[in-house]
Amino acid sequence: xxxxxxFPSCCSSAESGILIGRWISEQNxxxxxxxxxxxxxxxxxxxxxxxxxxxxxxxxxVLGSWSNSKQEKEESLSExxxxxxxxxxxxxxxxxxxxxDSNFWSCSTLQKHSNNPKEEEIILVYYDxxxxxxxxLHPPLDTAVSTDHQADDASKLAAIFDTVAxxxxxxxxxxxxxxxxxxxxxxxxGVEASIIVELMKQASVPACMLLTFLLSLIxxxxxxxxxxxxxxxxxxxxxxxxxxxxxxxxxxxVISSDKKAQNQTQLMRKANxxxxxxxxxxxxxxxxxxxxxxxxxxxxxxxxxxxxxxxAEELQDLLQWLMGAPAGLKMNRALDQVLGRFFxxxxxxWISYIHLMSPFIEMILWYVGLSACLGLTVALCIxxxxxxxxxxxxxxxxxxxxxLYCLKIYxxxxxxxxxxxxxxxxxxxxxxxxxxDLDQLFIGTLLFTILLFLLPTxxxxxxxxxxxxxxxxxxxxxxxxxVDLIDSLPLYSIILRLCRSYRLAAGVKFRVLEQQDxxxxxxxxxxxxxxxxxxxxxxxxxxxxxxxxxxxxxxxxKLFLGELIYPWKHKGEKQD
Amino acid sequence: xxxPPERRYRSASGAAIALRRRQHSASCRELAVRCPRLQLxxxxxxxxxxxxxxxxxxxxxxxxxxxxxxxxVTLIGLIxxxxxxxxxxxxxxxxxxxxxxxxxxxxxxxxxxxxxxxxQVKDVVINEAIxxxxxxxxxCILLQDPGDPQGVSEVVPLFQSSKPRLDCLIEVYKSCQExxxxxxxAPQSSGIK
Numbered sequence: 001x002x003x004x005x006x007f008p009s010c011c012s013s014a015e016s017g018i019l020i021g022r023w024i025s026e027q028n029x030x031x032x033x034x035x036x037x038x039x040x041x042x043x044x045x046x047x048x049x050x051x052x053x054x055x056x057x058x059x060x061x062v063l064g065s066w067s068n069s070k071q072e073k074e075e076s077l078s079e080x081x082x083x084x085x086x087x088x089x090x091x092x093x094x095x096x097x098x099x100x101d102s103n104f105w106s107c108s109t110l111q112k113h114s115n116n117p118k119e120e121e122i123i124l125v126y127y128d129x130x131x132x133x134x135x136x137l138h139p140p141l142d143t144a145v146s147t148d149h150q151a152d153d154a155s156k157l158a159a160i161f162d163t164v165a166x167x168x169x170x171x172x173x174x175x176x177x178x179x180x181x182x183x184x185x186x187x188x189x190g191v192e193a194s195i196i197v198e199l200m201k202q203a204s205v206p207a208c209m210l211l212t213f214l215l216s217l218i219x220x221x222x223x224x225x226x227x228x229x230x231x232x233x234x235x236x237x238x239x240x241x242x243x244x245x246x247x248x249x250x251x252x253x254v255i256s257s258d259k260k261a262q263n264q265t266q267l268m269r270k271a272n273x274x275x276x277x278x279x280x281x282x283x284x285x286x287x288x289x290x291x292x293x294x295x296x297x298x299x300x301x302x303x304x305x306x307x308x309x310x311x312a313e314e315l316q317d318l319l320q321w322l323m324g325a326p327a328g329l330k331m332n333r334a335l336d337q338v339l340g341r342f343f344x345x346x347x348x349x350w351i352s353y354i355h356l357m358s359p360f361i362e363m364i365l366w367y368v369g370l371s372a373c374l375g376l377t378v379a380l381c382i383x384x385x386x387x388x389x390x391x392x393x394x395x396x397x398x399x400x401x402x403x404l405y406c407l408k409i410y411x412x413x414x415x416x417x418x419x420x421x422x423x424x425x426x427x428x429x430x431x432x433x434x435x436x437d438l439d440q441l442f443i444g445t446l447l448f449t450i451l452l453f454l455l456p457t458x459x460x461x462x463x464x465x466x467x468x469x470x471x472x473x474x475x476x477x478x479x480x481x482x483v484d485l486i487d488s489l490p491l492y493s494i495i496l497r498l499c500r501s502y503r504l505a506a507g508v509k510f511r512v513l514e515q516q517d518x519x520x521x522x523x524x525x526x527x528x529x530x531x532x533x534x535x536x537x538x539x540x541x542x543x544x545x546x547x548x549x550x551x552x553x554x555x556x557x558k559l560f561l562g563e564l565i566y567p568w569k570h571k572g573e574k575q576d
Numbered sequence: 577x578x579x580p581p582e583r584r585y586r587s588a589s590g591a592a593i594a595l596r597r598r599q600h601s602a603s604c605r606e607l608a609v610r611c612p613r614l615q616l617x618x619x620x621x622x623x624x625x626x627x628x629x630x631x632x633x634x635x636x637x638x639x640x641x642x643x644x645x646x647x648x649v650t651l652i653g654l655i656x657x658x659x660x661x662x663x664x665x666x667x668x669x670x671x672x673x674x675x676x677x678x679x680x681x682x683x684x685x686x687x688x689x690x691x692x693x694x695x696q697v698k699d700v701v702i703n704e705a706i707x708x709x710x711x712x713x714x715x716c717i718l719l720q721d722p723g724d725p726q727g728v729s730e731v732v733p734l735f736q737s738s739k740p741r742l743d744c745l746i747e748v749y750k751s752c753q754e755x756x757x758x759x760x761x762a763p764q765s766s767g768i769k
Contacts, residue, residue: 121601509691510677512604515600521601523604523674528690
């Protein structure tokens with residue numbers, strides 16, 4: 001069996017002493033955490049180790065000896081090091097010695113209790129203690145879900161990462177601390193103190209308390225009964241702005257809660273939410289500062305009304321065109337006229353509504369624009385709602401057209417069954433054969449003919465208004481995709497991956513260092529960072545609205561049958 | 577320091593590839609397959625084809641934007657090709673009792689590495705696959721299914737971009753098996769002890 005010694009690269013210039021670390025017997029590997037220098041009192045070392053063991057719950061023990069002789073190897077020292085093995089009994093006793101500035105260390109093991117002294121192959125693996133301590137190992141995505149309890153005892157690397165991370169307390173002492181025992185390991189150059197950071201730490205606690213209080217107040221108001229009555233609650237559920245605000249409120253509650261994040265995932269989630277909120281608000285304020293300069297709101301309001309008018313006029317033209325002979329199609333003239341007049345009247349109503357609104361538009365926009373300081377996503381949601389409100393007539397046309405078309409399609413399909421002497425059995429959910437009377441057949445055939453000949457006219461209206469509706473839905477969907485992107489992007493993790501790539505580890509990679517005959521194999525263990533794709537996949541924030549729930553085929557089927565389609569919202573509610 | 581011998585082989589498509597074996601120690605071995613180099617001929621052919629097409633469009637439309645766009649397209653295409661697609665060397669580092677590391681280095685210097693722990697490796701085998709119109713052989717690592725000791729949870733294909741022929745694969749396979757067999761005999765001997 002090959003013996004693996006994981007040696008921290010920061011200890012390579014340490015003075016002679018003994019190696020302390022953890023022995024993982026099932027993997028036959030030793031994780032060295034620190035070097036204890038001479039002189040020391042063995043009893044003190046043992047006491048120190050038991051203390052460390054109690055705090056960190058890692059079985060830290062003395063694993064072997066380390067000699068770093070600058071000059072010629074002294075005979076007495078090597079004997080002394082072997083004697084140490086009897087004081088700290090460990091099986092096997094690892095002896096590593098470095099001579100001069102040579103990179104090739106000699107490494108040997110002593111096994112006192114086994115009777116067959118077999119020459120074992122030893123692999124020296126250098127690791128960067130700081131990086132391994134700070135990094136968080138991510139198991140592969142598919143195995144993490146299935147068998148997590150089996151994965152953690154199977155994975156050797158996870159055990160090593162875990163050992164180093166848990167013995168953080170060992171590394172806390174910096175090089176200026178004077179204890180009874182002198183250790184070499186990774187050390188910070190003293191704790192860095194910054195007045196700003198300290199002040200922010202002090203201020204964060206009352207700020208969080210204040211925020212929690214305010215949030216509880218706001219959520220209390222939101223839950224009050226006045227806002228739960230029918231028309232209001234109906235309205236709230238339809239406006240995407242309200243949902244976005246609710247979503248952000250939840251985020252704020254997560255951030256300001258005084259509970260400490262229990263594990264890495266929750267910590268990252270909090271940090272991601274915080275950064276995403278900050279970026280969102282910053283973008284929103286940028287947008288607001290752009291909007292309120294040079295009276296851009298006024299210009300916007302001035303252009304909005306003519307645009308709405310223009311859309312209505314275009315629709316009128318379209319209806320006039322449909323009422324004639326569109327694209328050379330010959331329609332049923334009477335039905336065509338009826339439908340066209342109906343829609344024209346609707347547009348007339350719409351135009352008068354817009355003109356009634358026009359004096360207030362600028363004021364409304366001015367106040368609505370203020371909400372951009374709550375974040376770009378809120379502003380975008382408001383934009384989506386405004387688009388929905390301004391294209392309400394298109395939605396109405398679409399619903400009328402779709403209902404009429406749907407009625408015809410269903411009528412035709414059931415009459416087609418009658419035509420073939422069949423009927424739909426509701427109880428058994430299937431088509432049964434049925435014998436009809438002559439009268440029934442006559443009336444059915446007559447109705448079928450009428451419906452069939454009227455179908456092209458309604459289908460044309462339906463087609464045109466569905467296309468318009470789809471256009472609006474696509475614009476709204478794009479806005480919601482953008483909002484989703486801002487909501488769900490784990491910015492903190494991405495920045496961490498960019499600047500401190502070792503913090504998010506997908507695994508390790510080894511580099512073979514130079515070899516010399518007779519000396520153990522030397523490997524350098526480096527941290528393999530997580531790819532950006534899996535960073536986003538792992539730390540994606542959940543969002544409230546989601547992707548289109550229809551597949552393309554089901555969407556086409558719905559369109560053909562004349563069922564109503566809704567924008568991409570999670571509850572399947574229409575947006576109007 | 578002597579250079580390890582390079583052996584010349586051919587890939588499945590007939591291009592020349594080189595296999596380099598390095599024995600670092602008894603239980604550590606590195607096998608690197610160097611892919612065929614980027615041919616200057618094909619590079620210049622593609623570039624001139626794009627630029628000729630752009631020039632043709634320019635003559636038709638009299639819009640100089642087309643020419644600058646063509647330059648951008650070739651530059652960005654070249655960068656993407658060198659950074660993400662063109663693999664220069666694929667290497668396999670087998671360390672007994674530690675694991676198998678698969679590295680592919682791209683022409684731009686980017687390296688993508690995966691390390692598979694020995695506990696997860698079930699075996700290394702040569703497999704057959706249908707590629708376009710012919711049957712080719714490829715080497716792959718079988719990963720142990722943690723739930724089922726007999727099962728295979730995943731198959732990791734090796735040397736995907738160089739696609740060496742069977743004679744080269746057998747060479748690599750033998751080297752891998754020598755080290756994998758050490759692993760199989762080792763737990764038994766420790767059990768007796």
